Amino acid sequence: MMTTEIKALTFDVFGTVVDWRGSILAELNALGRAQGISENWDAFVEQWRQGFRQGQADVRAGKLPWTNMASIHRKKLDELLVEYGIHNLTEEEITRLNTAWYRLKPWQDTIPGLTRLKKKYILATLSNGDMPGLVNLSKFAVLPWDCIFSVDMFKHFKPARATYIGACELLGLPPEQVMMVAAHNYDLKAAQSFRMKTGFVLRAHEFGPQQTVDLKPEGEWDVVVQDLEELAAVMGT
Amino acid sequence: MMTTEIKALTFDVFGTVVDWRGSILAELNALGRAQGISENWDAFVEQWRQGFRQGQADVRAGKLPWTNMASIHRKKLDELLVEYGIHNLTEEEITRLNTAWYRLKPWQDTIPGLTRLKKKYILATLSNGDMPGLVNLSKFAVLPWDCIFSVDMFKHFKPARATYIGACELLGLPPEQVMMVAAHNYDLKAAQSFRMKTGFVLRAHEFGPQQTVDLKPEGEWDVVVQDLEELAAVMGT
Numbered sequence: 001m002m003t004t005e006i007k008a009l010t011f012d013v014f015g016t017v018v019d020w021r022g023s024i025l026a027e028l029n030a031l032g033r034a035q036g037i038s039e040n041w042d043a044f045v046e047q048w049r050q051g052f053r054q055g056q057a058d059v060r061a062g063k064l065p066w067t068n069m070a071s072i073h074r075k076k077l078d079e080l081l082v083e084y085g086i087h088n089l090t091e092e093e094i095t096r097l098n099t100a101w102y103r104l105k106p107w108q109d110t111i112p113g114l115t116r117l118k119k120k121y122i123l124a125t126l127s128n129g130d131m132p133g134l135v136n137l138s139k140f141a142v143l144p145w146d147c148i149f150s151v152d153m154f155k156h157f158k159p160a161r162a163t164y165i166g167a168c169e170l171l172g173l174p175p176e177q178v179m180m181v182a183a184h185n186y187d188l189k190a191a192q193s194f195r196m197k198t199g200f201v202l203r204a205h206e207f208g209p210q211q212t213v214d215l216k217p218e219g220e221w222d223v224v225v226q227d228l229e230e231l232a233a234v235m236g237t
Numbered sequence: 238m239m240t241t242e243i244k245a246l247t248f249d250v251f252g253t254v255v256d257w258r259g260s261i262l263a264e265l266n267a268l269g270r271a272q273g274i275s276e277n278w279d280a281f282v283e284q285w286r287q288g289f290r291q292g293q294a295d296v297r298a299g300k301l302p303w304t305n306m307a308s309i310h311r312k313k314l315d316e317l318l319v320e321y322g323i324h325n326l327t328e329e330e331i332t333r334l335n336t337a338w339y340r341l342k343p344w345q346d347t348i349p350g351l352t353r354l355k356k357k358y359i360l361a362t363l364s365n366g367d368m369p370g371l372v373n374l375s376k377f378a379v380l381p382w383d384c385i386f387s388v389d390m391f392k393h394f395k396p397a398r399a400t401y402i403g404a405c406e407l408l409g410l411p412p413e414q415v416m417m418v419a420a421h422n423y424d425l426k427a428a429q430s431f432r433m434k435t436g437f438v439l440r441a442h443e444f445g446p447q448q449t450v451d452l453k454p455e456g457e458w459d460v461v462v463q464d465l466e467e468l469a470a471v472m473g474t
Binding site: 131136173 | 307359361367368369370373375376383385387389390407408409
């Protein structure tokens with residue numbers, strides 16, 4: 001791979017750049033302590049995330065009209081609160097809990113890695129997150145993007161072609177000059193099929209200590225790294 | 238106006254945030270010296286900008302399909318080079334000249350003003366510039382945006398409704414919570430008609446020493462300031 005040809009990097013965000021599971025768990029635990037609720041929050045957060053996966057599948061299958069991450073999360077959260085018998089939250093508290101997805105901590109290597117990469121490359125998100133969420137999250141976590149692309153702009157979730165090609169077109173670059181960076185093989189597989197370059201970042205604990213998926217590259221990715229600081233080094237920054 | 242209700246500011250870029258005329262003139266003068274070409278560059282740059290205004294009008298009138306700023310600029314530049322009898326530029330030099338619109342200097346108050354405003358508000362562009370141009374320009378000039386909106390995303394130029402409402406929707410905010418900031422009355426007039434808040438910034442020399450337009454507010458704008466540092470102060474940052 002000629003890194004000199006690459007002009008921009010587009011990043012998956014949830015899992016690749018920020019630790020959603022650890023951050024959401026911390027919010028749920030804090031809420032539980034404050035409200036005197038004791039639950040299996042590990043299971044709660046896994047079901048919540050699974051609800052988002054199901055929502056995406058329903059949109060893809062045409063069972064749902066376009067619905068973004070915040071709306072899918074909120075619907076699932078309402079269901080989970082009933083399922084877990086949590087009835088004492090105000091609307092304001094529920095809204096605040098749903099926007100916990102805007103208050104996620106970057107992995108330790110994220111800020112130093114992105115800061116180095118930004119000197120040489122255009123850095124953008126390309127995330128299945130909703131645009132308001134990505135903007136607020138990036139401000140909260142001080143993520144140094146040059147620009148933010150959300151699937152809200154394309155009304156399709158990754159791995160739809162419209163998202164990858166849409167981002168490259170907005171950058172004014174051929175896909176060959178843009179590298180998709182993700183901790184998820186499915187994302188890179190799609191990006192590669194549309195001729196983007198691919199960078200795999202290992203996030204072995206994204207889904208917790210029992211993680212079974214995405215523990216290794218499952219394709220001929222252009223770059224495979226342990227974290228974003230290693231990516232910065234490999235990309236010559 | 239309750240500034241506490243405002244969550245985001247969307248900025249016009251060319252003229253409001255960066256000095257396009259002075260920057261382009263400097264590039265043309267440097268090119269002229271290097272190539273031994275002596276022309277009335279003031280007239281050249283005015284005709285170039287006028288070409289963009291005409292291109293927008295043609296797109297609005299349906300005479301042209303959607304064509305972004307970079308493409309309109311390039312077409313007009315090619316015409317101007319013929320008109321001025323400048324035949325000795327290589328394709329690379331012409332391309333470089335057209336991308337002079339990505340190498341513009343911020344006004345002196347821009348960076349300090351935006352840096353202060355960013356602490357309290359989401360800052361976005363909402364510009365008739367093309368997206369690749371805005372991304373590269375923002376990187377070049379180190380403009381501290383939270384996100385970049387270009388009319389490329391909406392396939393309409395300002396003052397079309399789709400641009401203002403599209404930006405507010407992507408921010409997930411009602412128009413009342415977003416302030417359009419511009420040095421141009423036409424832009425604020427449209428934004429206000431769609432219920433956005435409005436901030437007028439006086440840029441008395443955007444069009445050079447003979448400027449006759451936008452020398453004063455021509456509407457009931459929520460805020461009128463001399464520069465972006467004053468805006469930061471008025472907005473409580």
